[in-house]
Every structure is written in C-alpha cells, then in structure tokens.
Amino acid sequence: MEKYSIEGTPKTPSINFDLNGGILEVKGRSIPENSIEFYKPLVDALDKYASTAKPTTTVNVQLEYFNTSSSKCILDVFKKLEGINKGGSAVTINWHYEEDDEDMLEAGEDYQAIINVPFKMIMVNE
Amino acid sequence: MDVFDIYDKMERNNILLSFKGEITSDLLTSILQIMENKMDNMQEEPKMKKKVYNVLVECLQNLYHHLDEITEVDSEKIRSAIFTIGKMDSKYSIITGNYILNENISGLKARLDEVNSLNKEELKEYYKRVLNNGEMSLKGGGGLGMIDIARKTGEKLDYNFLEIDNKVSFFTLNIKVSNQ
Numbered sequence: 001m002e003k004y005s006i007e008g009t010p011k012t013p014s015i016n017f018d019l020n021g022g023i024l025e026v027k028g029r030s031i032p033e034n035s036i037e038f039y040k041p042l043v044d045a046l047d048k049y050a051s052t053a054k055p056t057t058t059v060n061v062q063l064e065y066f067n068t069s070s071s072k073c074i075l076d077v078f079k080k081l082e083g084i085n086k087g088g089s090a091v092t093i094n095w096h097y098e099e100d101d102e103d104m105l106e107a108g109e110d111y112q113a114i115i116n117v118p119f120k121m122i123m124v125n126e
Numbered sequence: 127m128d129v130f131d132i133y134d135k136m137e138r139n140n141i142l143l144s145f146k147g148e149i150t151s152d153l154l155t156s157i158l159q160i161m162e163n164k165m166d167n168m169q170e171e172p173k174m175k176k177k178v179y180n181v182l183v184e185c186l187q188n189l190y191h192h193l194d195e196i197t198e199v200d201s202e203k204i205r206s207a208i209f210t211i212g213k214m215d216s217k218y219s220i221i222t223g224n225y226i227l228n229e230n231i232s233g234l235k236a237r238l239d240e241v242n243s244l245n246k247e248e249l250k251e252y253y254k255r256v257l258n259n260g261e262m263s264l265k266g267g268g269g270l271g272m273i274d275i276a277r278k279t280g281e282k283l284d285y286n287f288l289e290i291d292n293k294v295s296f297f298t299l300n301i302k303v304s305n306q
Contacts, residue, residue, distance in 0.1 A: 010155060031158075031183050033151050033190055065176070067183050068270035075257055100173045103180065103278055110250070114258050 004045040012038050013063060017045055022054030022089065026077075027062045030070040039073035046080040053089035057081070062096035062124070063104070071107070078115045085117045096122045136210075144210040149190045157186065161211060168213075171305075178218050178303050181278055182211065184271045185220050185301060192224060218303040226297040231287055234297070241272050242282045249277050279303050 008014035013028035024046075032038050049057075059081060066074065078093065085091035093115075095108035105121060112119040136144060142164055145157065161182060165175045189207045207224035226234065244252055253273045276283055284300040 033187055068274045101176055110254050
C-alpha cells in the first residue's frame with residue numbers, strides 16, 4: 001500500500017496519505033455520528049506506515065469543522081504519529097485554522113499540549 | 127390543532143427551524159445543510175456562523191446518540207425528540223427536548239452541574255482531561271459534547287427535567303449562542 005485516499009463528504013474530510021512521500025493530509029469537515037468507523041482505516045494505515053516510515057513525516061490538518069466524537073479519533077491519529085516520531089521519523093503536524101476561527105486555533109493548542117510532536121499553527125485566509 | 131397558533135408562536139419567537147420526530151443521521155445532514163444556507167442568506171458573519179454550526183452539531187448529535195440508548199427499552203413515542211433553532215436580536219437559541227429514563231437523570235445532572243461549576247480555564251483543562259483519558263462510547267460520544275458546548279458558548283448549560291411518569295422524564299436543554 002503506497003497511498004491511502006478517500007474523498008470528502010459533507011460530514012467527513014478528504015484524506016490523502018502518501019506513504020512513500022511521508023505526507024498525510026486531512027481536509028474538510030469531520031462531523032460524522034460514528035467517527036470510530038470513519039477513522040479506523042487511517043489508524044490502520046498509520047500502523048502499517050510506522051514500520052517503514054520516511055525520515056520525515058509531514059501532516060497537514062485543515063479542518064473547517066469537527067465534532068467532539070471526531071476529536072477523540074483525531075487524538076488517536078496523533079498518538080500514532082507520536083509513536084512514529086519516537087520511532088525515528090521526524091513528524092511535524094501543521095494545524096491550519098481560518099483567520100477568525102479562535103475555537104479552531106484553541107483546539108489545535110489543546111492537542112499540542114497533549115501530544116509530544118512539534119506542531120505548527122498556520123493561519124489561512126478564507 | 128390550531129395551526130395558526132403554532133405559526134404565530136414560532137413567528138413571535140423568531141424560530142428559524144423546528145422539528146419533532148425521530149432523529150436520524152440523514153435528518154441531521156439535511157438540517158445542518160438548511161441551517162448553513164439560512165445563515166449564508168442572512169449574511170451571518172463567519173465567526174458567528176461557525177460557532178452556531180459547531181454548537182448545533184453537538185446538540186443534535188447528543189439527541190441522536192441519546193435516543194439510540196433508549197430505543198431498546200421503550201416505545202416508538204419515546205424515541206421522538208424536539209428541537210427548535212431561533213434567532214432573537216443577535217443571539218441564536220438552540221433548544222432540544224427528549225425523553226430520558228428516570229434512572230439516568232442523576233448521572234446526567236451530575237455531569238451538567240460539574241460543567242456548570244467550572245470557569246473558562248477549568249473547562250479547557252477538563253476538556254483535555256476527558257479527551258485524553260475519558261472512555262469512548264461505541265459511537266464515539268464520550269462525554270465531551272456538553273463540555274464543548276459550554277466552552278464554545280461561554281454560557282452555563284440551562285437545563286430542566288420534567289417528570290412524566292415513574293419511568294421517564296422529559297429533558298430540555300436551552301443553549302444560547304452569541305458573539306461574545
């Protein structure tokens with residue numbers, strides 16, 4: 001498996017995971033009622049990637065909305081990345097938020113406080 | 127049934143949308159889409175729009191998950207819920223109502239009172255603690271919803287339990303979203 005991609009829907013984000021390039025992108029909305037089911041394949045893909053991780057891993061998260069059900073799954077994804085970072089691949093998580101969206105910035109800072117991986121807070125214009 | 131009376135009450139209370147019935151995943155998708163369009167048409171400022179949308183998602187998904195719990199025990203009627211979304215001046219109000227088994231009241235009330243006892247900073251810490259250590263329900267609920275609503279609105283959770291009989295009560299939650 002070199003690539004894991006899924007398209008976005010009104011309730012779930014698009015995911016593009018290029019395992020050869022070490023780049024993971026999550027973009028859009030994450031408000032499914034059942035988020036565990038949605039995120040499990042990504043968590044599994046990260047497990048596979050962990051054993052063959054590139055020297056650097058870049059993660060771009062650009063969410064417009066996410067619900068609290070997703071927030072736990074996103075934490076699980078970040079915990080996998082924490083393990084990959086510990087295992088020798090330098091992981092960076094780029095957390096994007098829109099200019100006026102303080103709640104989204106704060107959500108990124110919450111994760112930054114919990115997860116031992118370098119975070120970059122990146123402001124985007126709408 | 128006096129339909130004009132319902133219309134008039136909704137008009138006077140500036141109700142944008144109201145629903146009574148069973149809460150399904152498809153219904154929530156539609157409701158969120160409708161509310162998003164309405165806020166676009168009203169040219170709501172992006173910051174307010176995001177806040178209302180976020181809080182609405184949590185309120186409605188609370189109903190969705192909660193009704194699921196009650197299904198196995200009780201009748202069709204009890205699976206039904208109500209919600210109304212209104213806008214008065216520059217404040218949005220989201221009101222939800224659903225049946226709850228009496229035996230579950232004390233647990234829920236304790237969680238709501240806990241959230242209401244905390245200030246902004248304490249809520250942030252509490253959220254992180256539950257996020258990091260809390261158990262996750264099968265559907266991914268996990269008890270973060272109410273904390274998130276309190277954080278995003280900056281207001282206390284206004285709730286009520288109305289006892290219907292010795293088995294069930296009607297739980298209402300009245301959420302205000304304003305641009306603080």
